[in-house]
Amino acid sequence: MTSRWLERAGRPWLPITGEIHYHRLPRERWSEVLGKARAGGLDTVATYVMWQVHEPQPGEFCWDGDRDLRAFIQLAATHELDVLVRMGPWSHGEARYGGFPDWLVALGLPMRTNDPAYLDLVRTLYSETIAQLAGLTHGDRGPVVAVQIENELYDQPHHLATLRTIAEELGLHVPIWTATGWGGAQVPQTLLPVYSAYADGFWEDSATEWPEFAASHFRYSQVRDDLSVGKDLRETLDGIVLEPGAVPLRDDAALPFATCELGGGMHVAYHRRPLVRPDDVAALALAKIGSGSTWQGYYMYAGGTQRRGPNGTEQESHATGYPNDVPTRTYDFHAPIGEHGQVREHYHQLRRQHLWLQADGPAIATMQAVVGGGSEDPGELRWAVRADGERGYLFLSTYQPARRPLAAQAGVQLTIDFDDATITAPTRPIDIPAGVSMAWPLRYPLTESLTLRSATAQLVTRISDDDGEIVVVSASGGIPVELAFDGDVSVAGTGVTSIGGTAAGGTIVTVDTPGPEAVIELPGVRILVLDESTADRLYRLELGGRDRLVLSDAPIYTRDRELVLHTDSAVTLSFLPAPGALSSVEASVSGTGDHLGLWRRWRIEPQVAxxxxxxxxxxxxxxxxxxxxxxxxxxxxxxxxxxxxxxxxxxxxxxxxxxxxxxxxxxxxxxxxxxxxxxxxxxxxxxxxxxxxxxxxxxxxxxxxxxxxxxxxxxxxxxxxxxxxxxxxxxxxxxxxxxxxxxxxxxxxxxxxxx
Missing domain, CATH: 2.60.120 (Jelly Rolls)
Known part of the structure; x- marks a missing residue:
């Protein structure tokens, strides 16, 4: 780990992590959810180890059925997912007593402190948990790459440090140790603080129209902290009151900007029931990348169901002294993947971002973010640049949730300085409609000799077929696609609307009708220019021994050399490059791979749906x-x-x-x-x-x-x-x-x- 990014095998790494609780899902659904997570662009999953789940009675540990942490981690590895274990002892997660078992609470110990009697019990919990991880850590070539200690503990840095020491003394060794840093938390130097950002919160009072810090998460900012997340528990259970301005909002500039709880949706409480929308989730996530995030972590990424235990349902409630009554069973969270495997619109919107991070994440991780505009003034253009001196990305946004929408911006054109050049983008002023957010490439290398100087389109991914390399971009917010190249470039293809030049030299290509057939042919590379709805149907999956792009209206993933889809209707699948044929036992497959530009497509009709x-x-x-x-x-x-x-x-x-x-x-x-x-x-x-x-x-x-x-x-x-x-x-x-x-x-x- 450097002061600004994480590294893996000596290469910059920008992890994409989603929270999935194995103990809140039927075990027979684990593989489906993990498959969808991997297909959604995740490379890591995080999961709470809740004490009440595994030691419901003193000394009686349970690791069977859907409580089998070891089996869940092993299954994640088969889906090429690494794992971050959030091993408590206290978790929260809208669970009864924050995940503490009732018998522990009844002891009346000074919990979440270095009290010797409490630490003895924690040591037993950790020992049992660590036994489940034996042979599965990164040092043993396993998938467990990180551990989070405790959760939302604000004023006990010595206790946090002690918990790591205990875990290491018990034999747990991982490359990354984290602790939640929001709420002005005091995090010891032995732990990496990780942050949150939610578009709304059920934990707010019913008189609160919108949480105080929510708007800040839709602006580009170096500030990582949020004093509103978990404020209800901090004040009522811990007795810690942080008034605005009472503590400095931390930016932790000497450490990588890491998140573990970007709101993948939002739970509801009885008194307050937010309606977080898909665009809220996607815009917030993109704003964090524009602000310098080097670790995208979502809570929740897949919903689940509250468990039943010895004392009934195990949800947070007034009955156990908590501020909020939440549903007794559902923990859907309106996550990208729902409680029952449903796939939501923001699953697709986030996947488009994740494909981009997979394609260019190592470079993006090292790029520094510079906020160019975006104060609290809703009339100011919100923009930022993330760059490394040679190339980068221009972030622009007119998006904020519907309760405080932003206006359109007219005549937008910006000048960005690099070490050896100045770029004006777009090449001509454009109008940006309200309610959109995007990241446009600047000086993006297409080949060793061809550079995309600027674009009014977003990079999605790049892939090769038998005819060479294809770079995939997507239109943004209904804005006409303009691609500007350095030098005099030979251009052809079905997607070209017009070709022109600039005063600074170079070649400009415009595309008025992006879509799956819009292909620009350039020396040594092709650019596929998708419209947004098609880009949200795009998957990149390994199938038949090679990476392929797949367009699908139904959620799909790969498992055991098969493509798996879950659907309640007939589906058309398009592939690039395409397999020779498809076969299925559970559905009829019609067509023989009809051509659609570079794509070949088949219609799949399930027997029962x-x-x-x-x-x-x-x-x-x-x-x-x-x-x-x-x-x-x-x-x-x-x-x-x-x-x-x-x-x-x-x-x-x-x-x-x-x-x-x-x-x-x-x-x-x-x-x-x-x-x-x-x-x-x-x-x-x-x-x-x-x-x-x-x-x-x-x-x-x-x-x-x-x-x-x-x-x-x-x-x-x-x-x-x-x-x-x-x-x-x-x-x-x-x-x-x-x-x-x-x-x-x-x-x-x-x-x-x-x-």
């Missing part, structure tokens, strides 16, 4: 508004626990629709307060309404549904309760309205390449 309407247009009666209660350490609204006055809807789930499906989801489009799905006496799912549909995975409940049926219980929306929901969805009727209940059959299709 589809969407079936079960109910619609219901306004159930029989409910009453529950009495409002408050509780927890901040006296916030408490979630109702009495469903005796709930509206009940029985859903008849045809048993035959389970047959042959890999997953069966019941999807509910509704408005109200909170709801839960009950099979017999078992609550299998719950949902605090916040403007999105409710997905219930009933795959494992087939037999129970056959015996008991599926009952949905709804409590009514009451605007006077004071619950915060996004302004875009606040105007809903009182009571309960069910627009639709659908059953979705999701197929798993394996495709084997031939030839």
């Amino acid at each position: 589809g969407r079936h309407r079960l109910l619609s247009d219901l306004t159930p009666a029989g409910w009453s508004v529950p009495e409002l209660r408050r509780g927890g350490s901040m006296n916030r609204l408490s979630a109702p626990t009495d469903f005796s006055a709930a509206a009940r809807v029985r859903v008849d789930v045809p048993d035959g629709l389970f047959e042959g499906a890999d997953r069966v989801l019941v999807q509910v489009a509704w408005t109200g307060d909170i709801a839960r799905a009950v099979v017999g006496a078992d609550v299998v799912s719950d949902h605090f309404w916040h403007g999105r549909v409710w997905d219930i995975d009933v795959t494992a409940q087939r037999q129970q549904i056959r015996e008991h049926g599926l009952v949905l219980e709804f409590l009514p929306w009451h605007a006077g309760a004071g619950i915060w929901v996004d302004p875009a969805v606040r105007d809903v009727p009182e009571g309960v309205v069910i627009d639709a209940v659908d059953l979705i059959q999701v197929a798993r299709v394996g495709l084997a390449p031939m030839g």
Whole structure:
């Protein structure tokens, strides 16, 4: 590790990490989620080791089933993913007592300190955990490359240092040791501080329209800290109050800018239910790269389900003195990969960024960020340059979430100084519409003798086929694509709209209609100019012994030399370069690789997949508004626990629709307060309404549904309760309205390449 970036095998490394909790996922779904994570561009996954999960009773450690940390790490390695183990002892993660088991809390020890009795128990936990990691660390050529100590501990640097010492004394040795640095945390020099950035937070008060620090994460800035994340726990559980200006916001310029919790979405609490949108996630992530991030880490990257333990469900709640009541079962987080494997729009938007970081990450890691503009003034152009003296990227943004949108910017043109040249980009002033963010290459080397001086398009990836190398770029925000090259360049191809020159010399190519067939032919290289929607369908996967680009509307990944897709409908796949043929047992494959420019495509029709309407247009009666209660350490609204006055809807789930499906989801489009799905006496799912549909995975409940049926219980929306929901969805009727209940059959299709 240098003072500015991480290195691996002597080469700069820009990790891309996503949080996935093995113990909140059914073990049989691990491979699918890890496969999607790898296909989404991750090279590392992070996971909490929660004490309550593994030692529910004193001295009784459990590492079986979906608690098998070792098996999860080994499986991650088969998907070519490294692992960062967040080994506590305290985790938070919206878990009961922050992940501490009840028996530990009952002892009344000074926890999260160097109290000898507490450290003795921690030493046992660490010893058991480290035994699970034996032979799996980087030094043993394994996937575990990093460990995080504790979480969100602000004022105990000696304790953090002691925890690392204990772990090392017990035999754990990894290249990277981290600790969370936000909230003005005092992190010892033996740990790398890592940071967070969220577009919104459920932990804020219901009177807060937008968290104080949220806007800063959409600006380019050298400041890494955020005093609002976890403030509720810091103040009510730890007694630490940090008023704005009370501590300096740290930039830690002597250390790499590393993140571990860029908001991949946002959880909800009963009193406050954010509606973080896909564009929020993508724009925030890109802003951090423009600000100098050398480690992109997301929380959560894949959602999950809250566990049940000896004392019931293990979610954060008022019952255990925490400030917030969160759902008892769902921990979906509206992550890029949902609780039940659903893939969201921001999964694709982030994948496009990750493909770029995979292609040019070693160079980007060493580039320094310089903020050119972007104060709190919403009228100022927000821009930054990340460069190494010879080349770089120009970052521009007019994006901020809908509650405080930014205006368009007219006549944008900037001059950037390099060590040996000055670049004006774009070559002519352009108008940037509102609500977009992008990173455009400057002096990007296409070949040894050909340089892309500037572009109004984003680099995505580069790949080779039998005819040579292809550089893939994508249009940005509806802005016409302009590519400026040094020198007089021979240009041809289907994507060229016009060719011209500049006053400074060079060749300019414009492309008015980007898409999968827009190809610019240059000496020694071709440029494929995609439109944004096509770029969001683009995967880069190893298949049949070589890297290929794949266009797909359904989530795909590779496993055991197969291409695997999960879909509820027919899918068209396009490949570049293409295999000779495709075969499948679970689907019919039509076409023989019809040509679309450089691509060849096939249509895949699963044997079992589809969407079936079960109910619609219901306004159930029989409910009453529950009495409002408050509780927890901040006296916030408490979630109702009495469903005796709930509206009940029985859903008849045809048993035959389970047959042959890999997953069966019941999807509910509704408005109200909170709801839960009950099979017999078992609550299998719950949902605090916040403007999105409710997905219930009933795959494992087939037999129970056959015996008991599926009952949905709804409590009514009451605007006077004071619950915060996004302004875009606040105007809903009182009571309960069910627009639709659908059953979705999701197929798993394996495709084997031939030839």
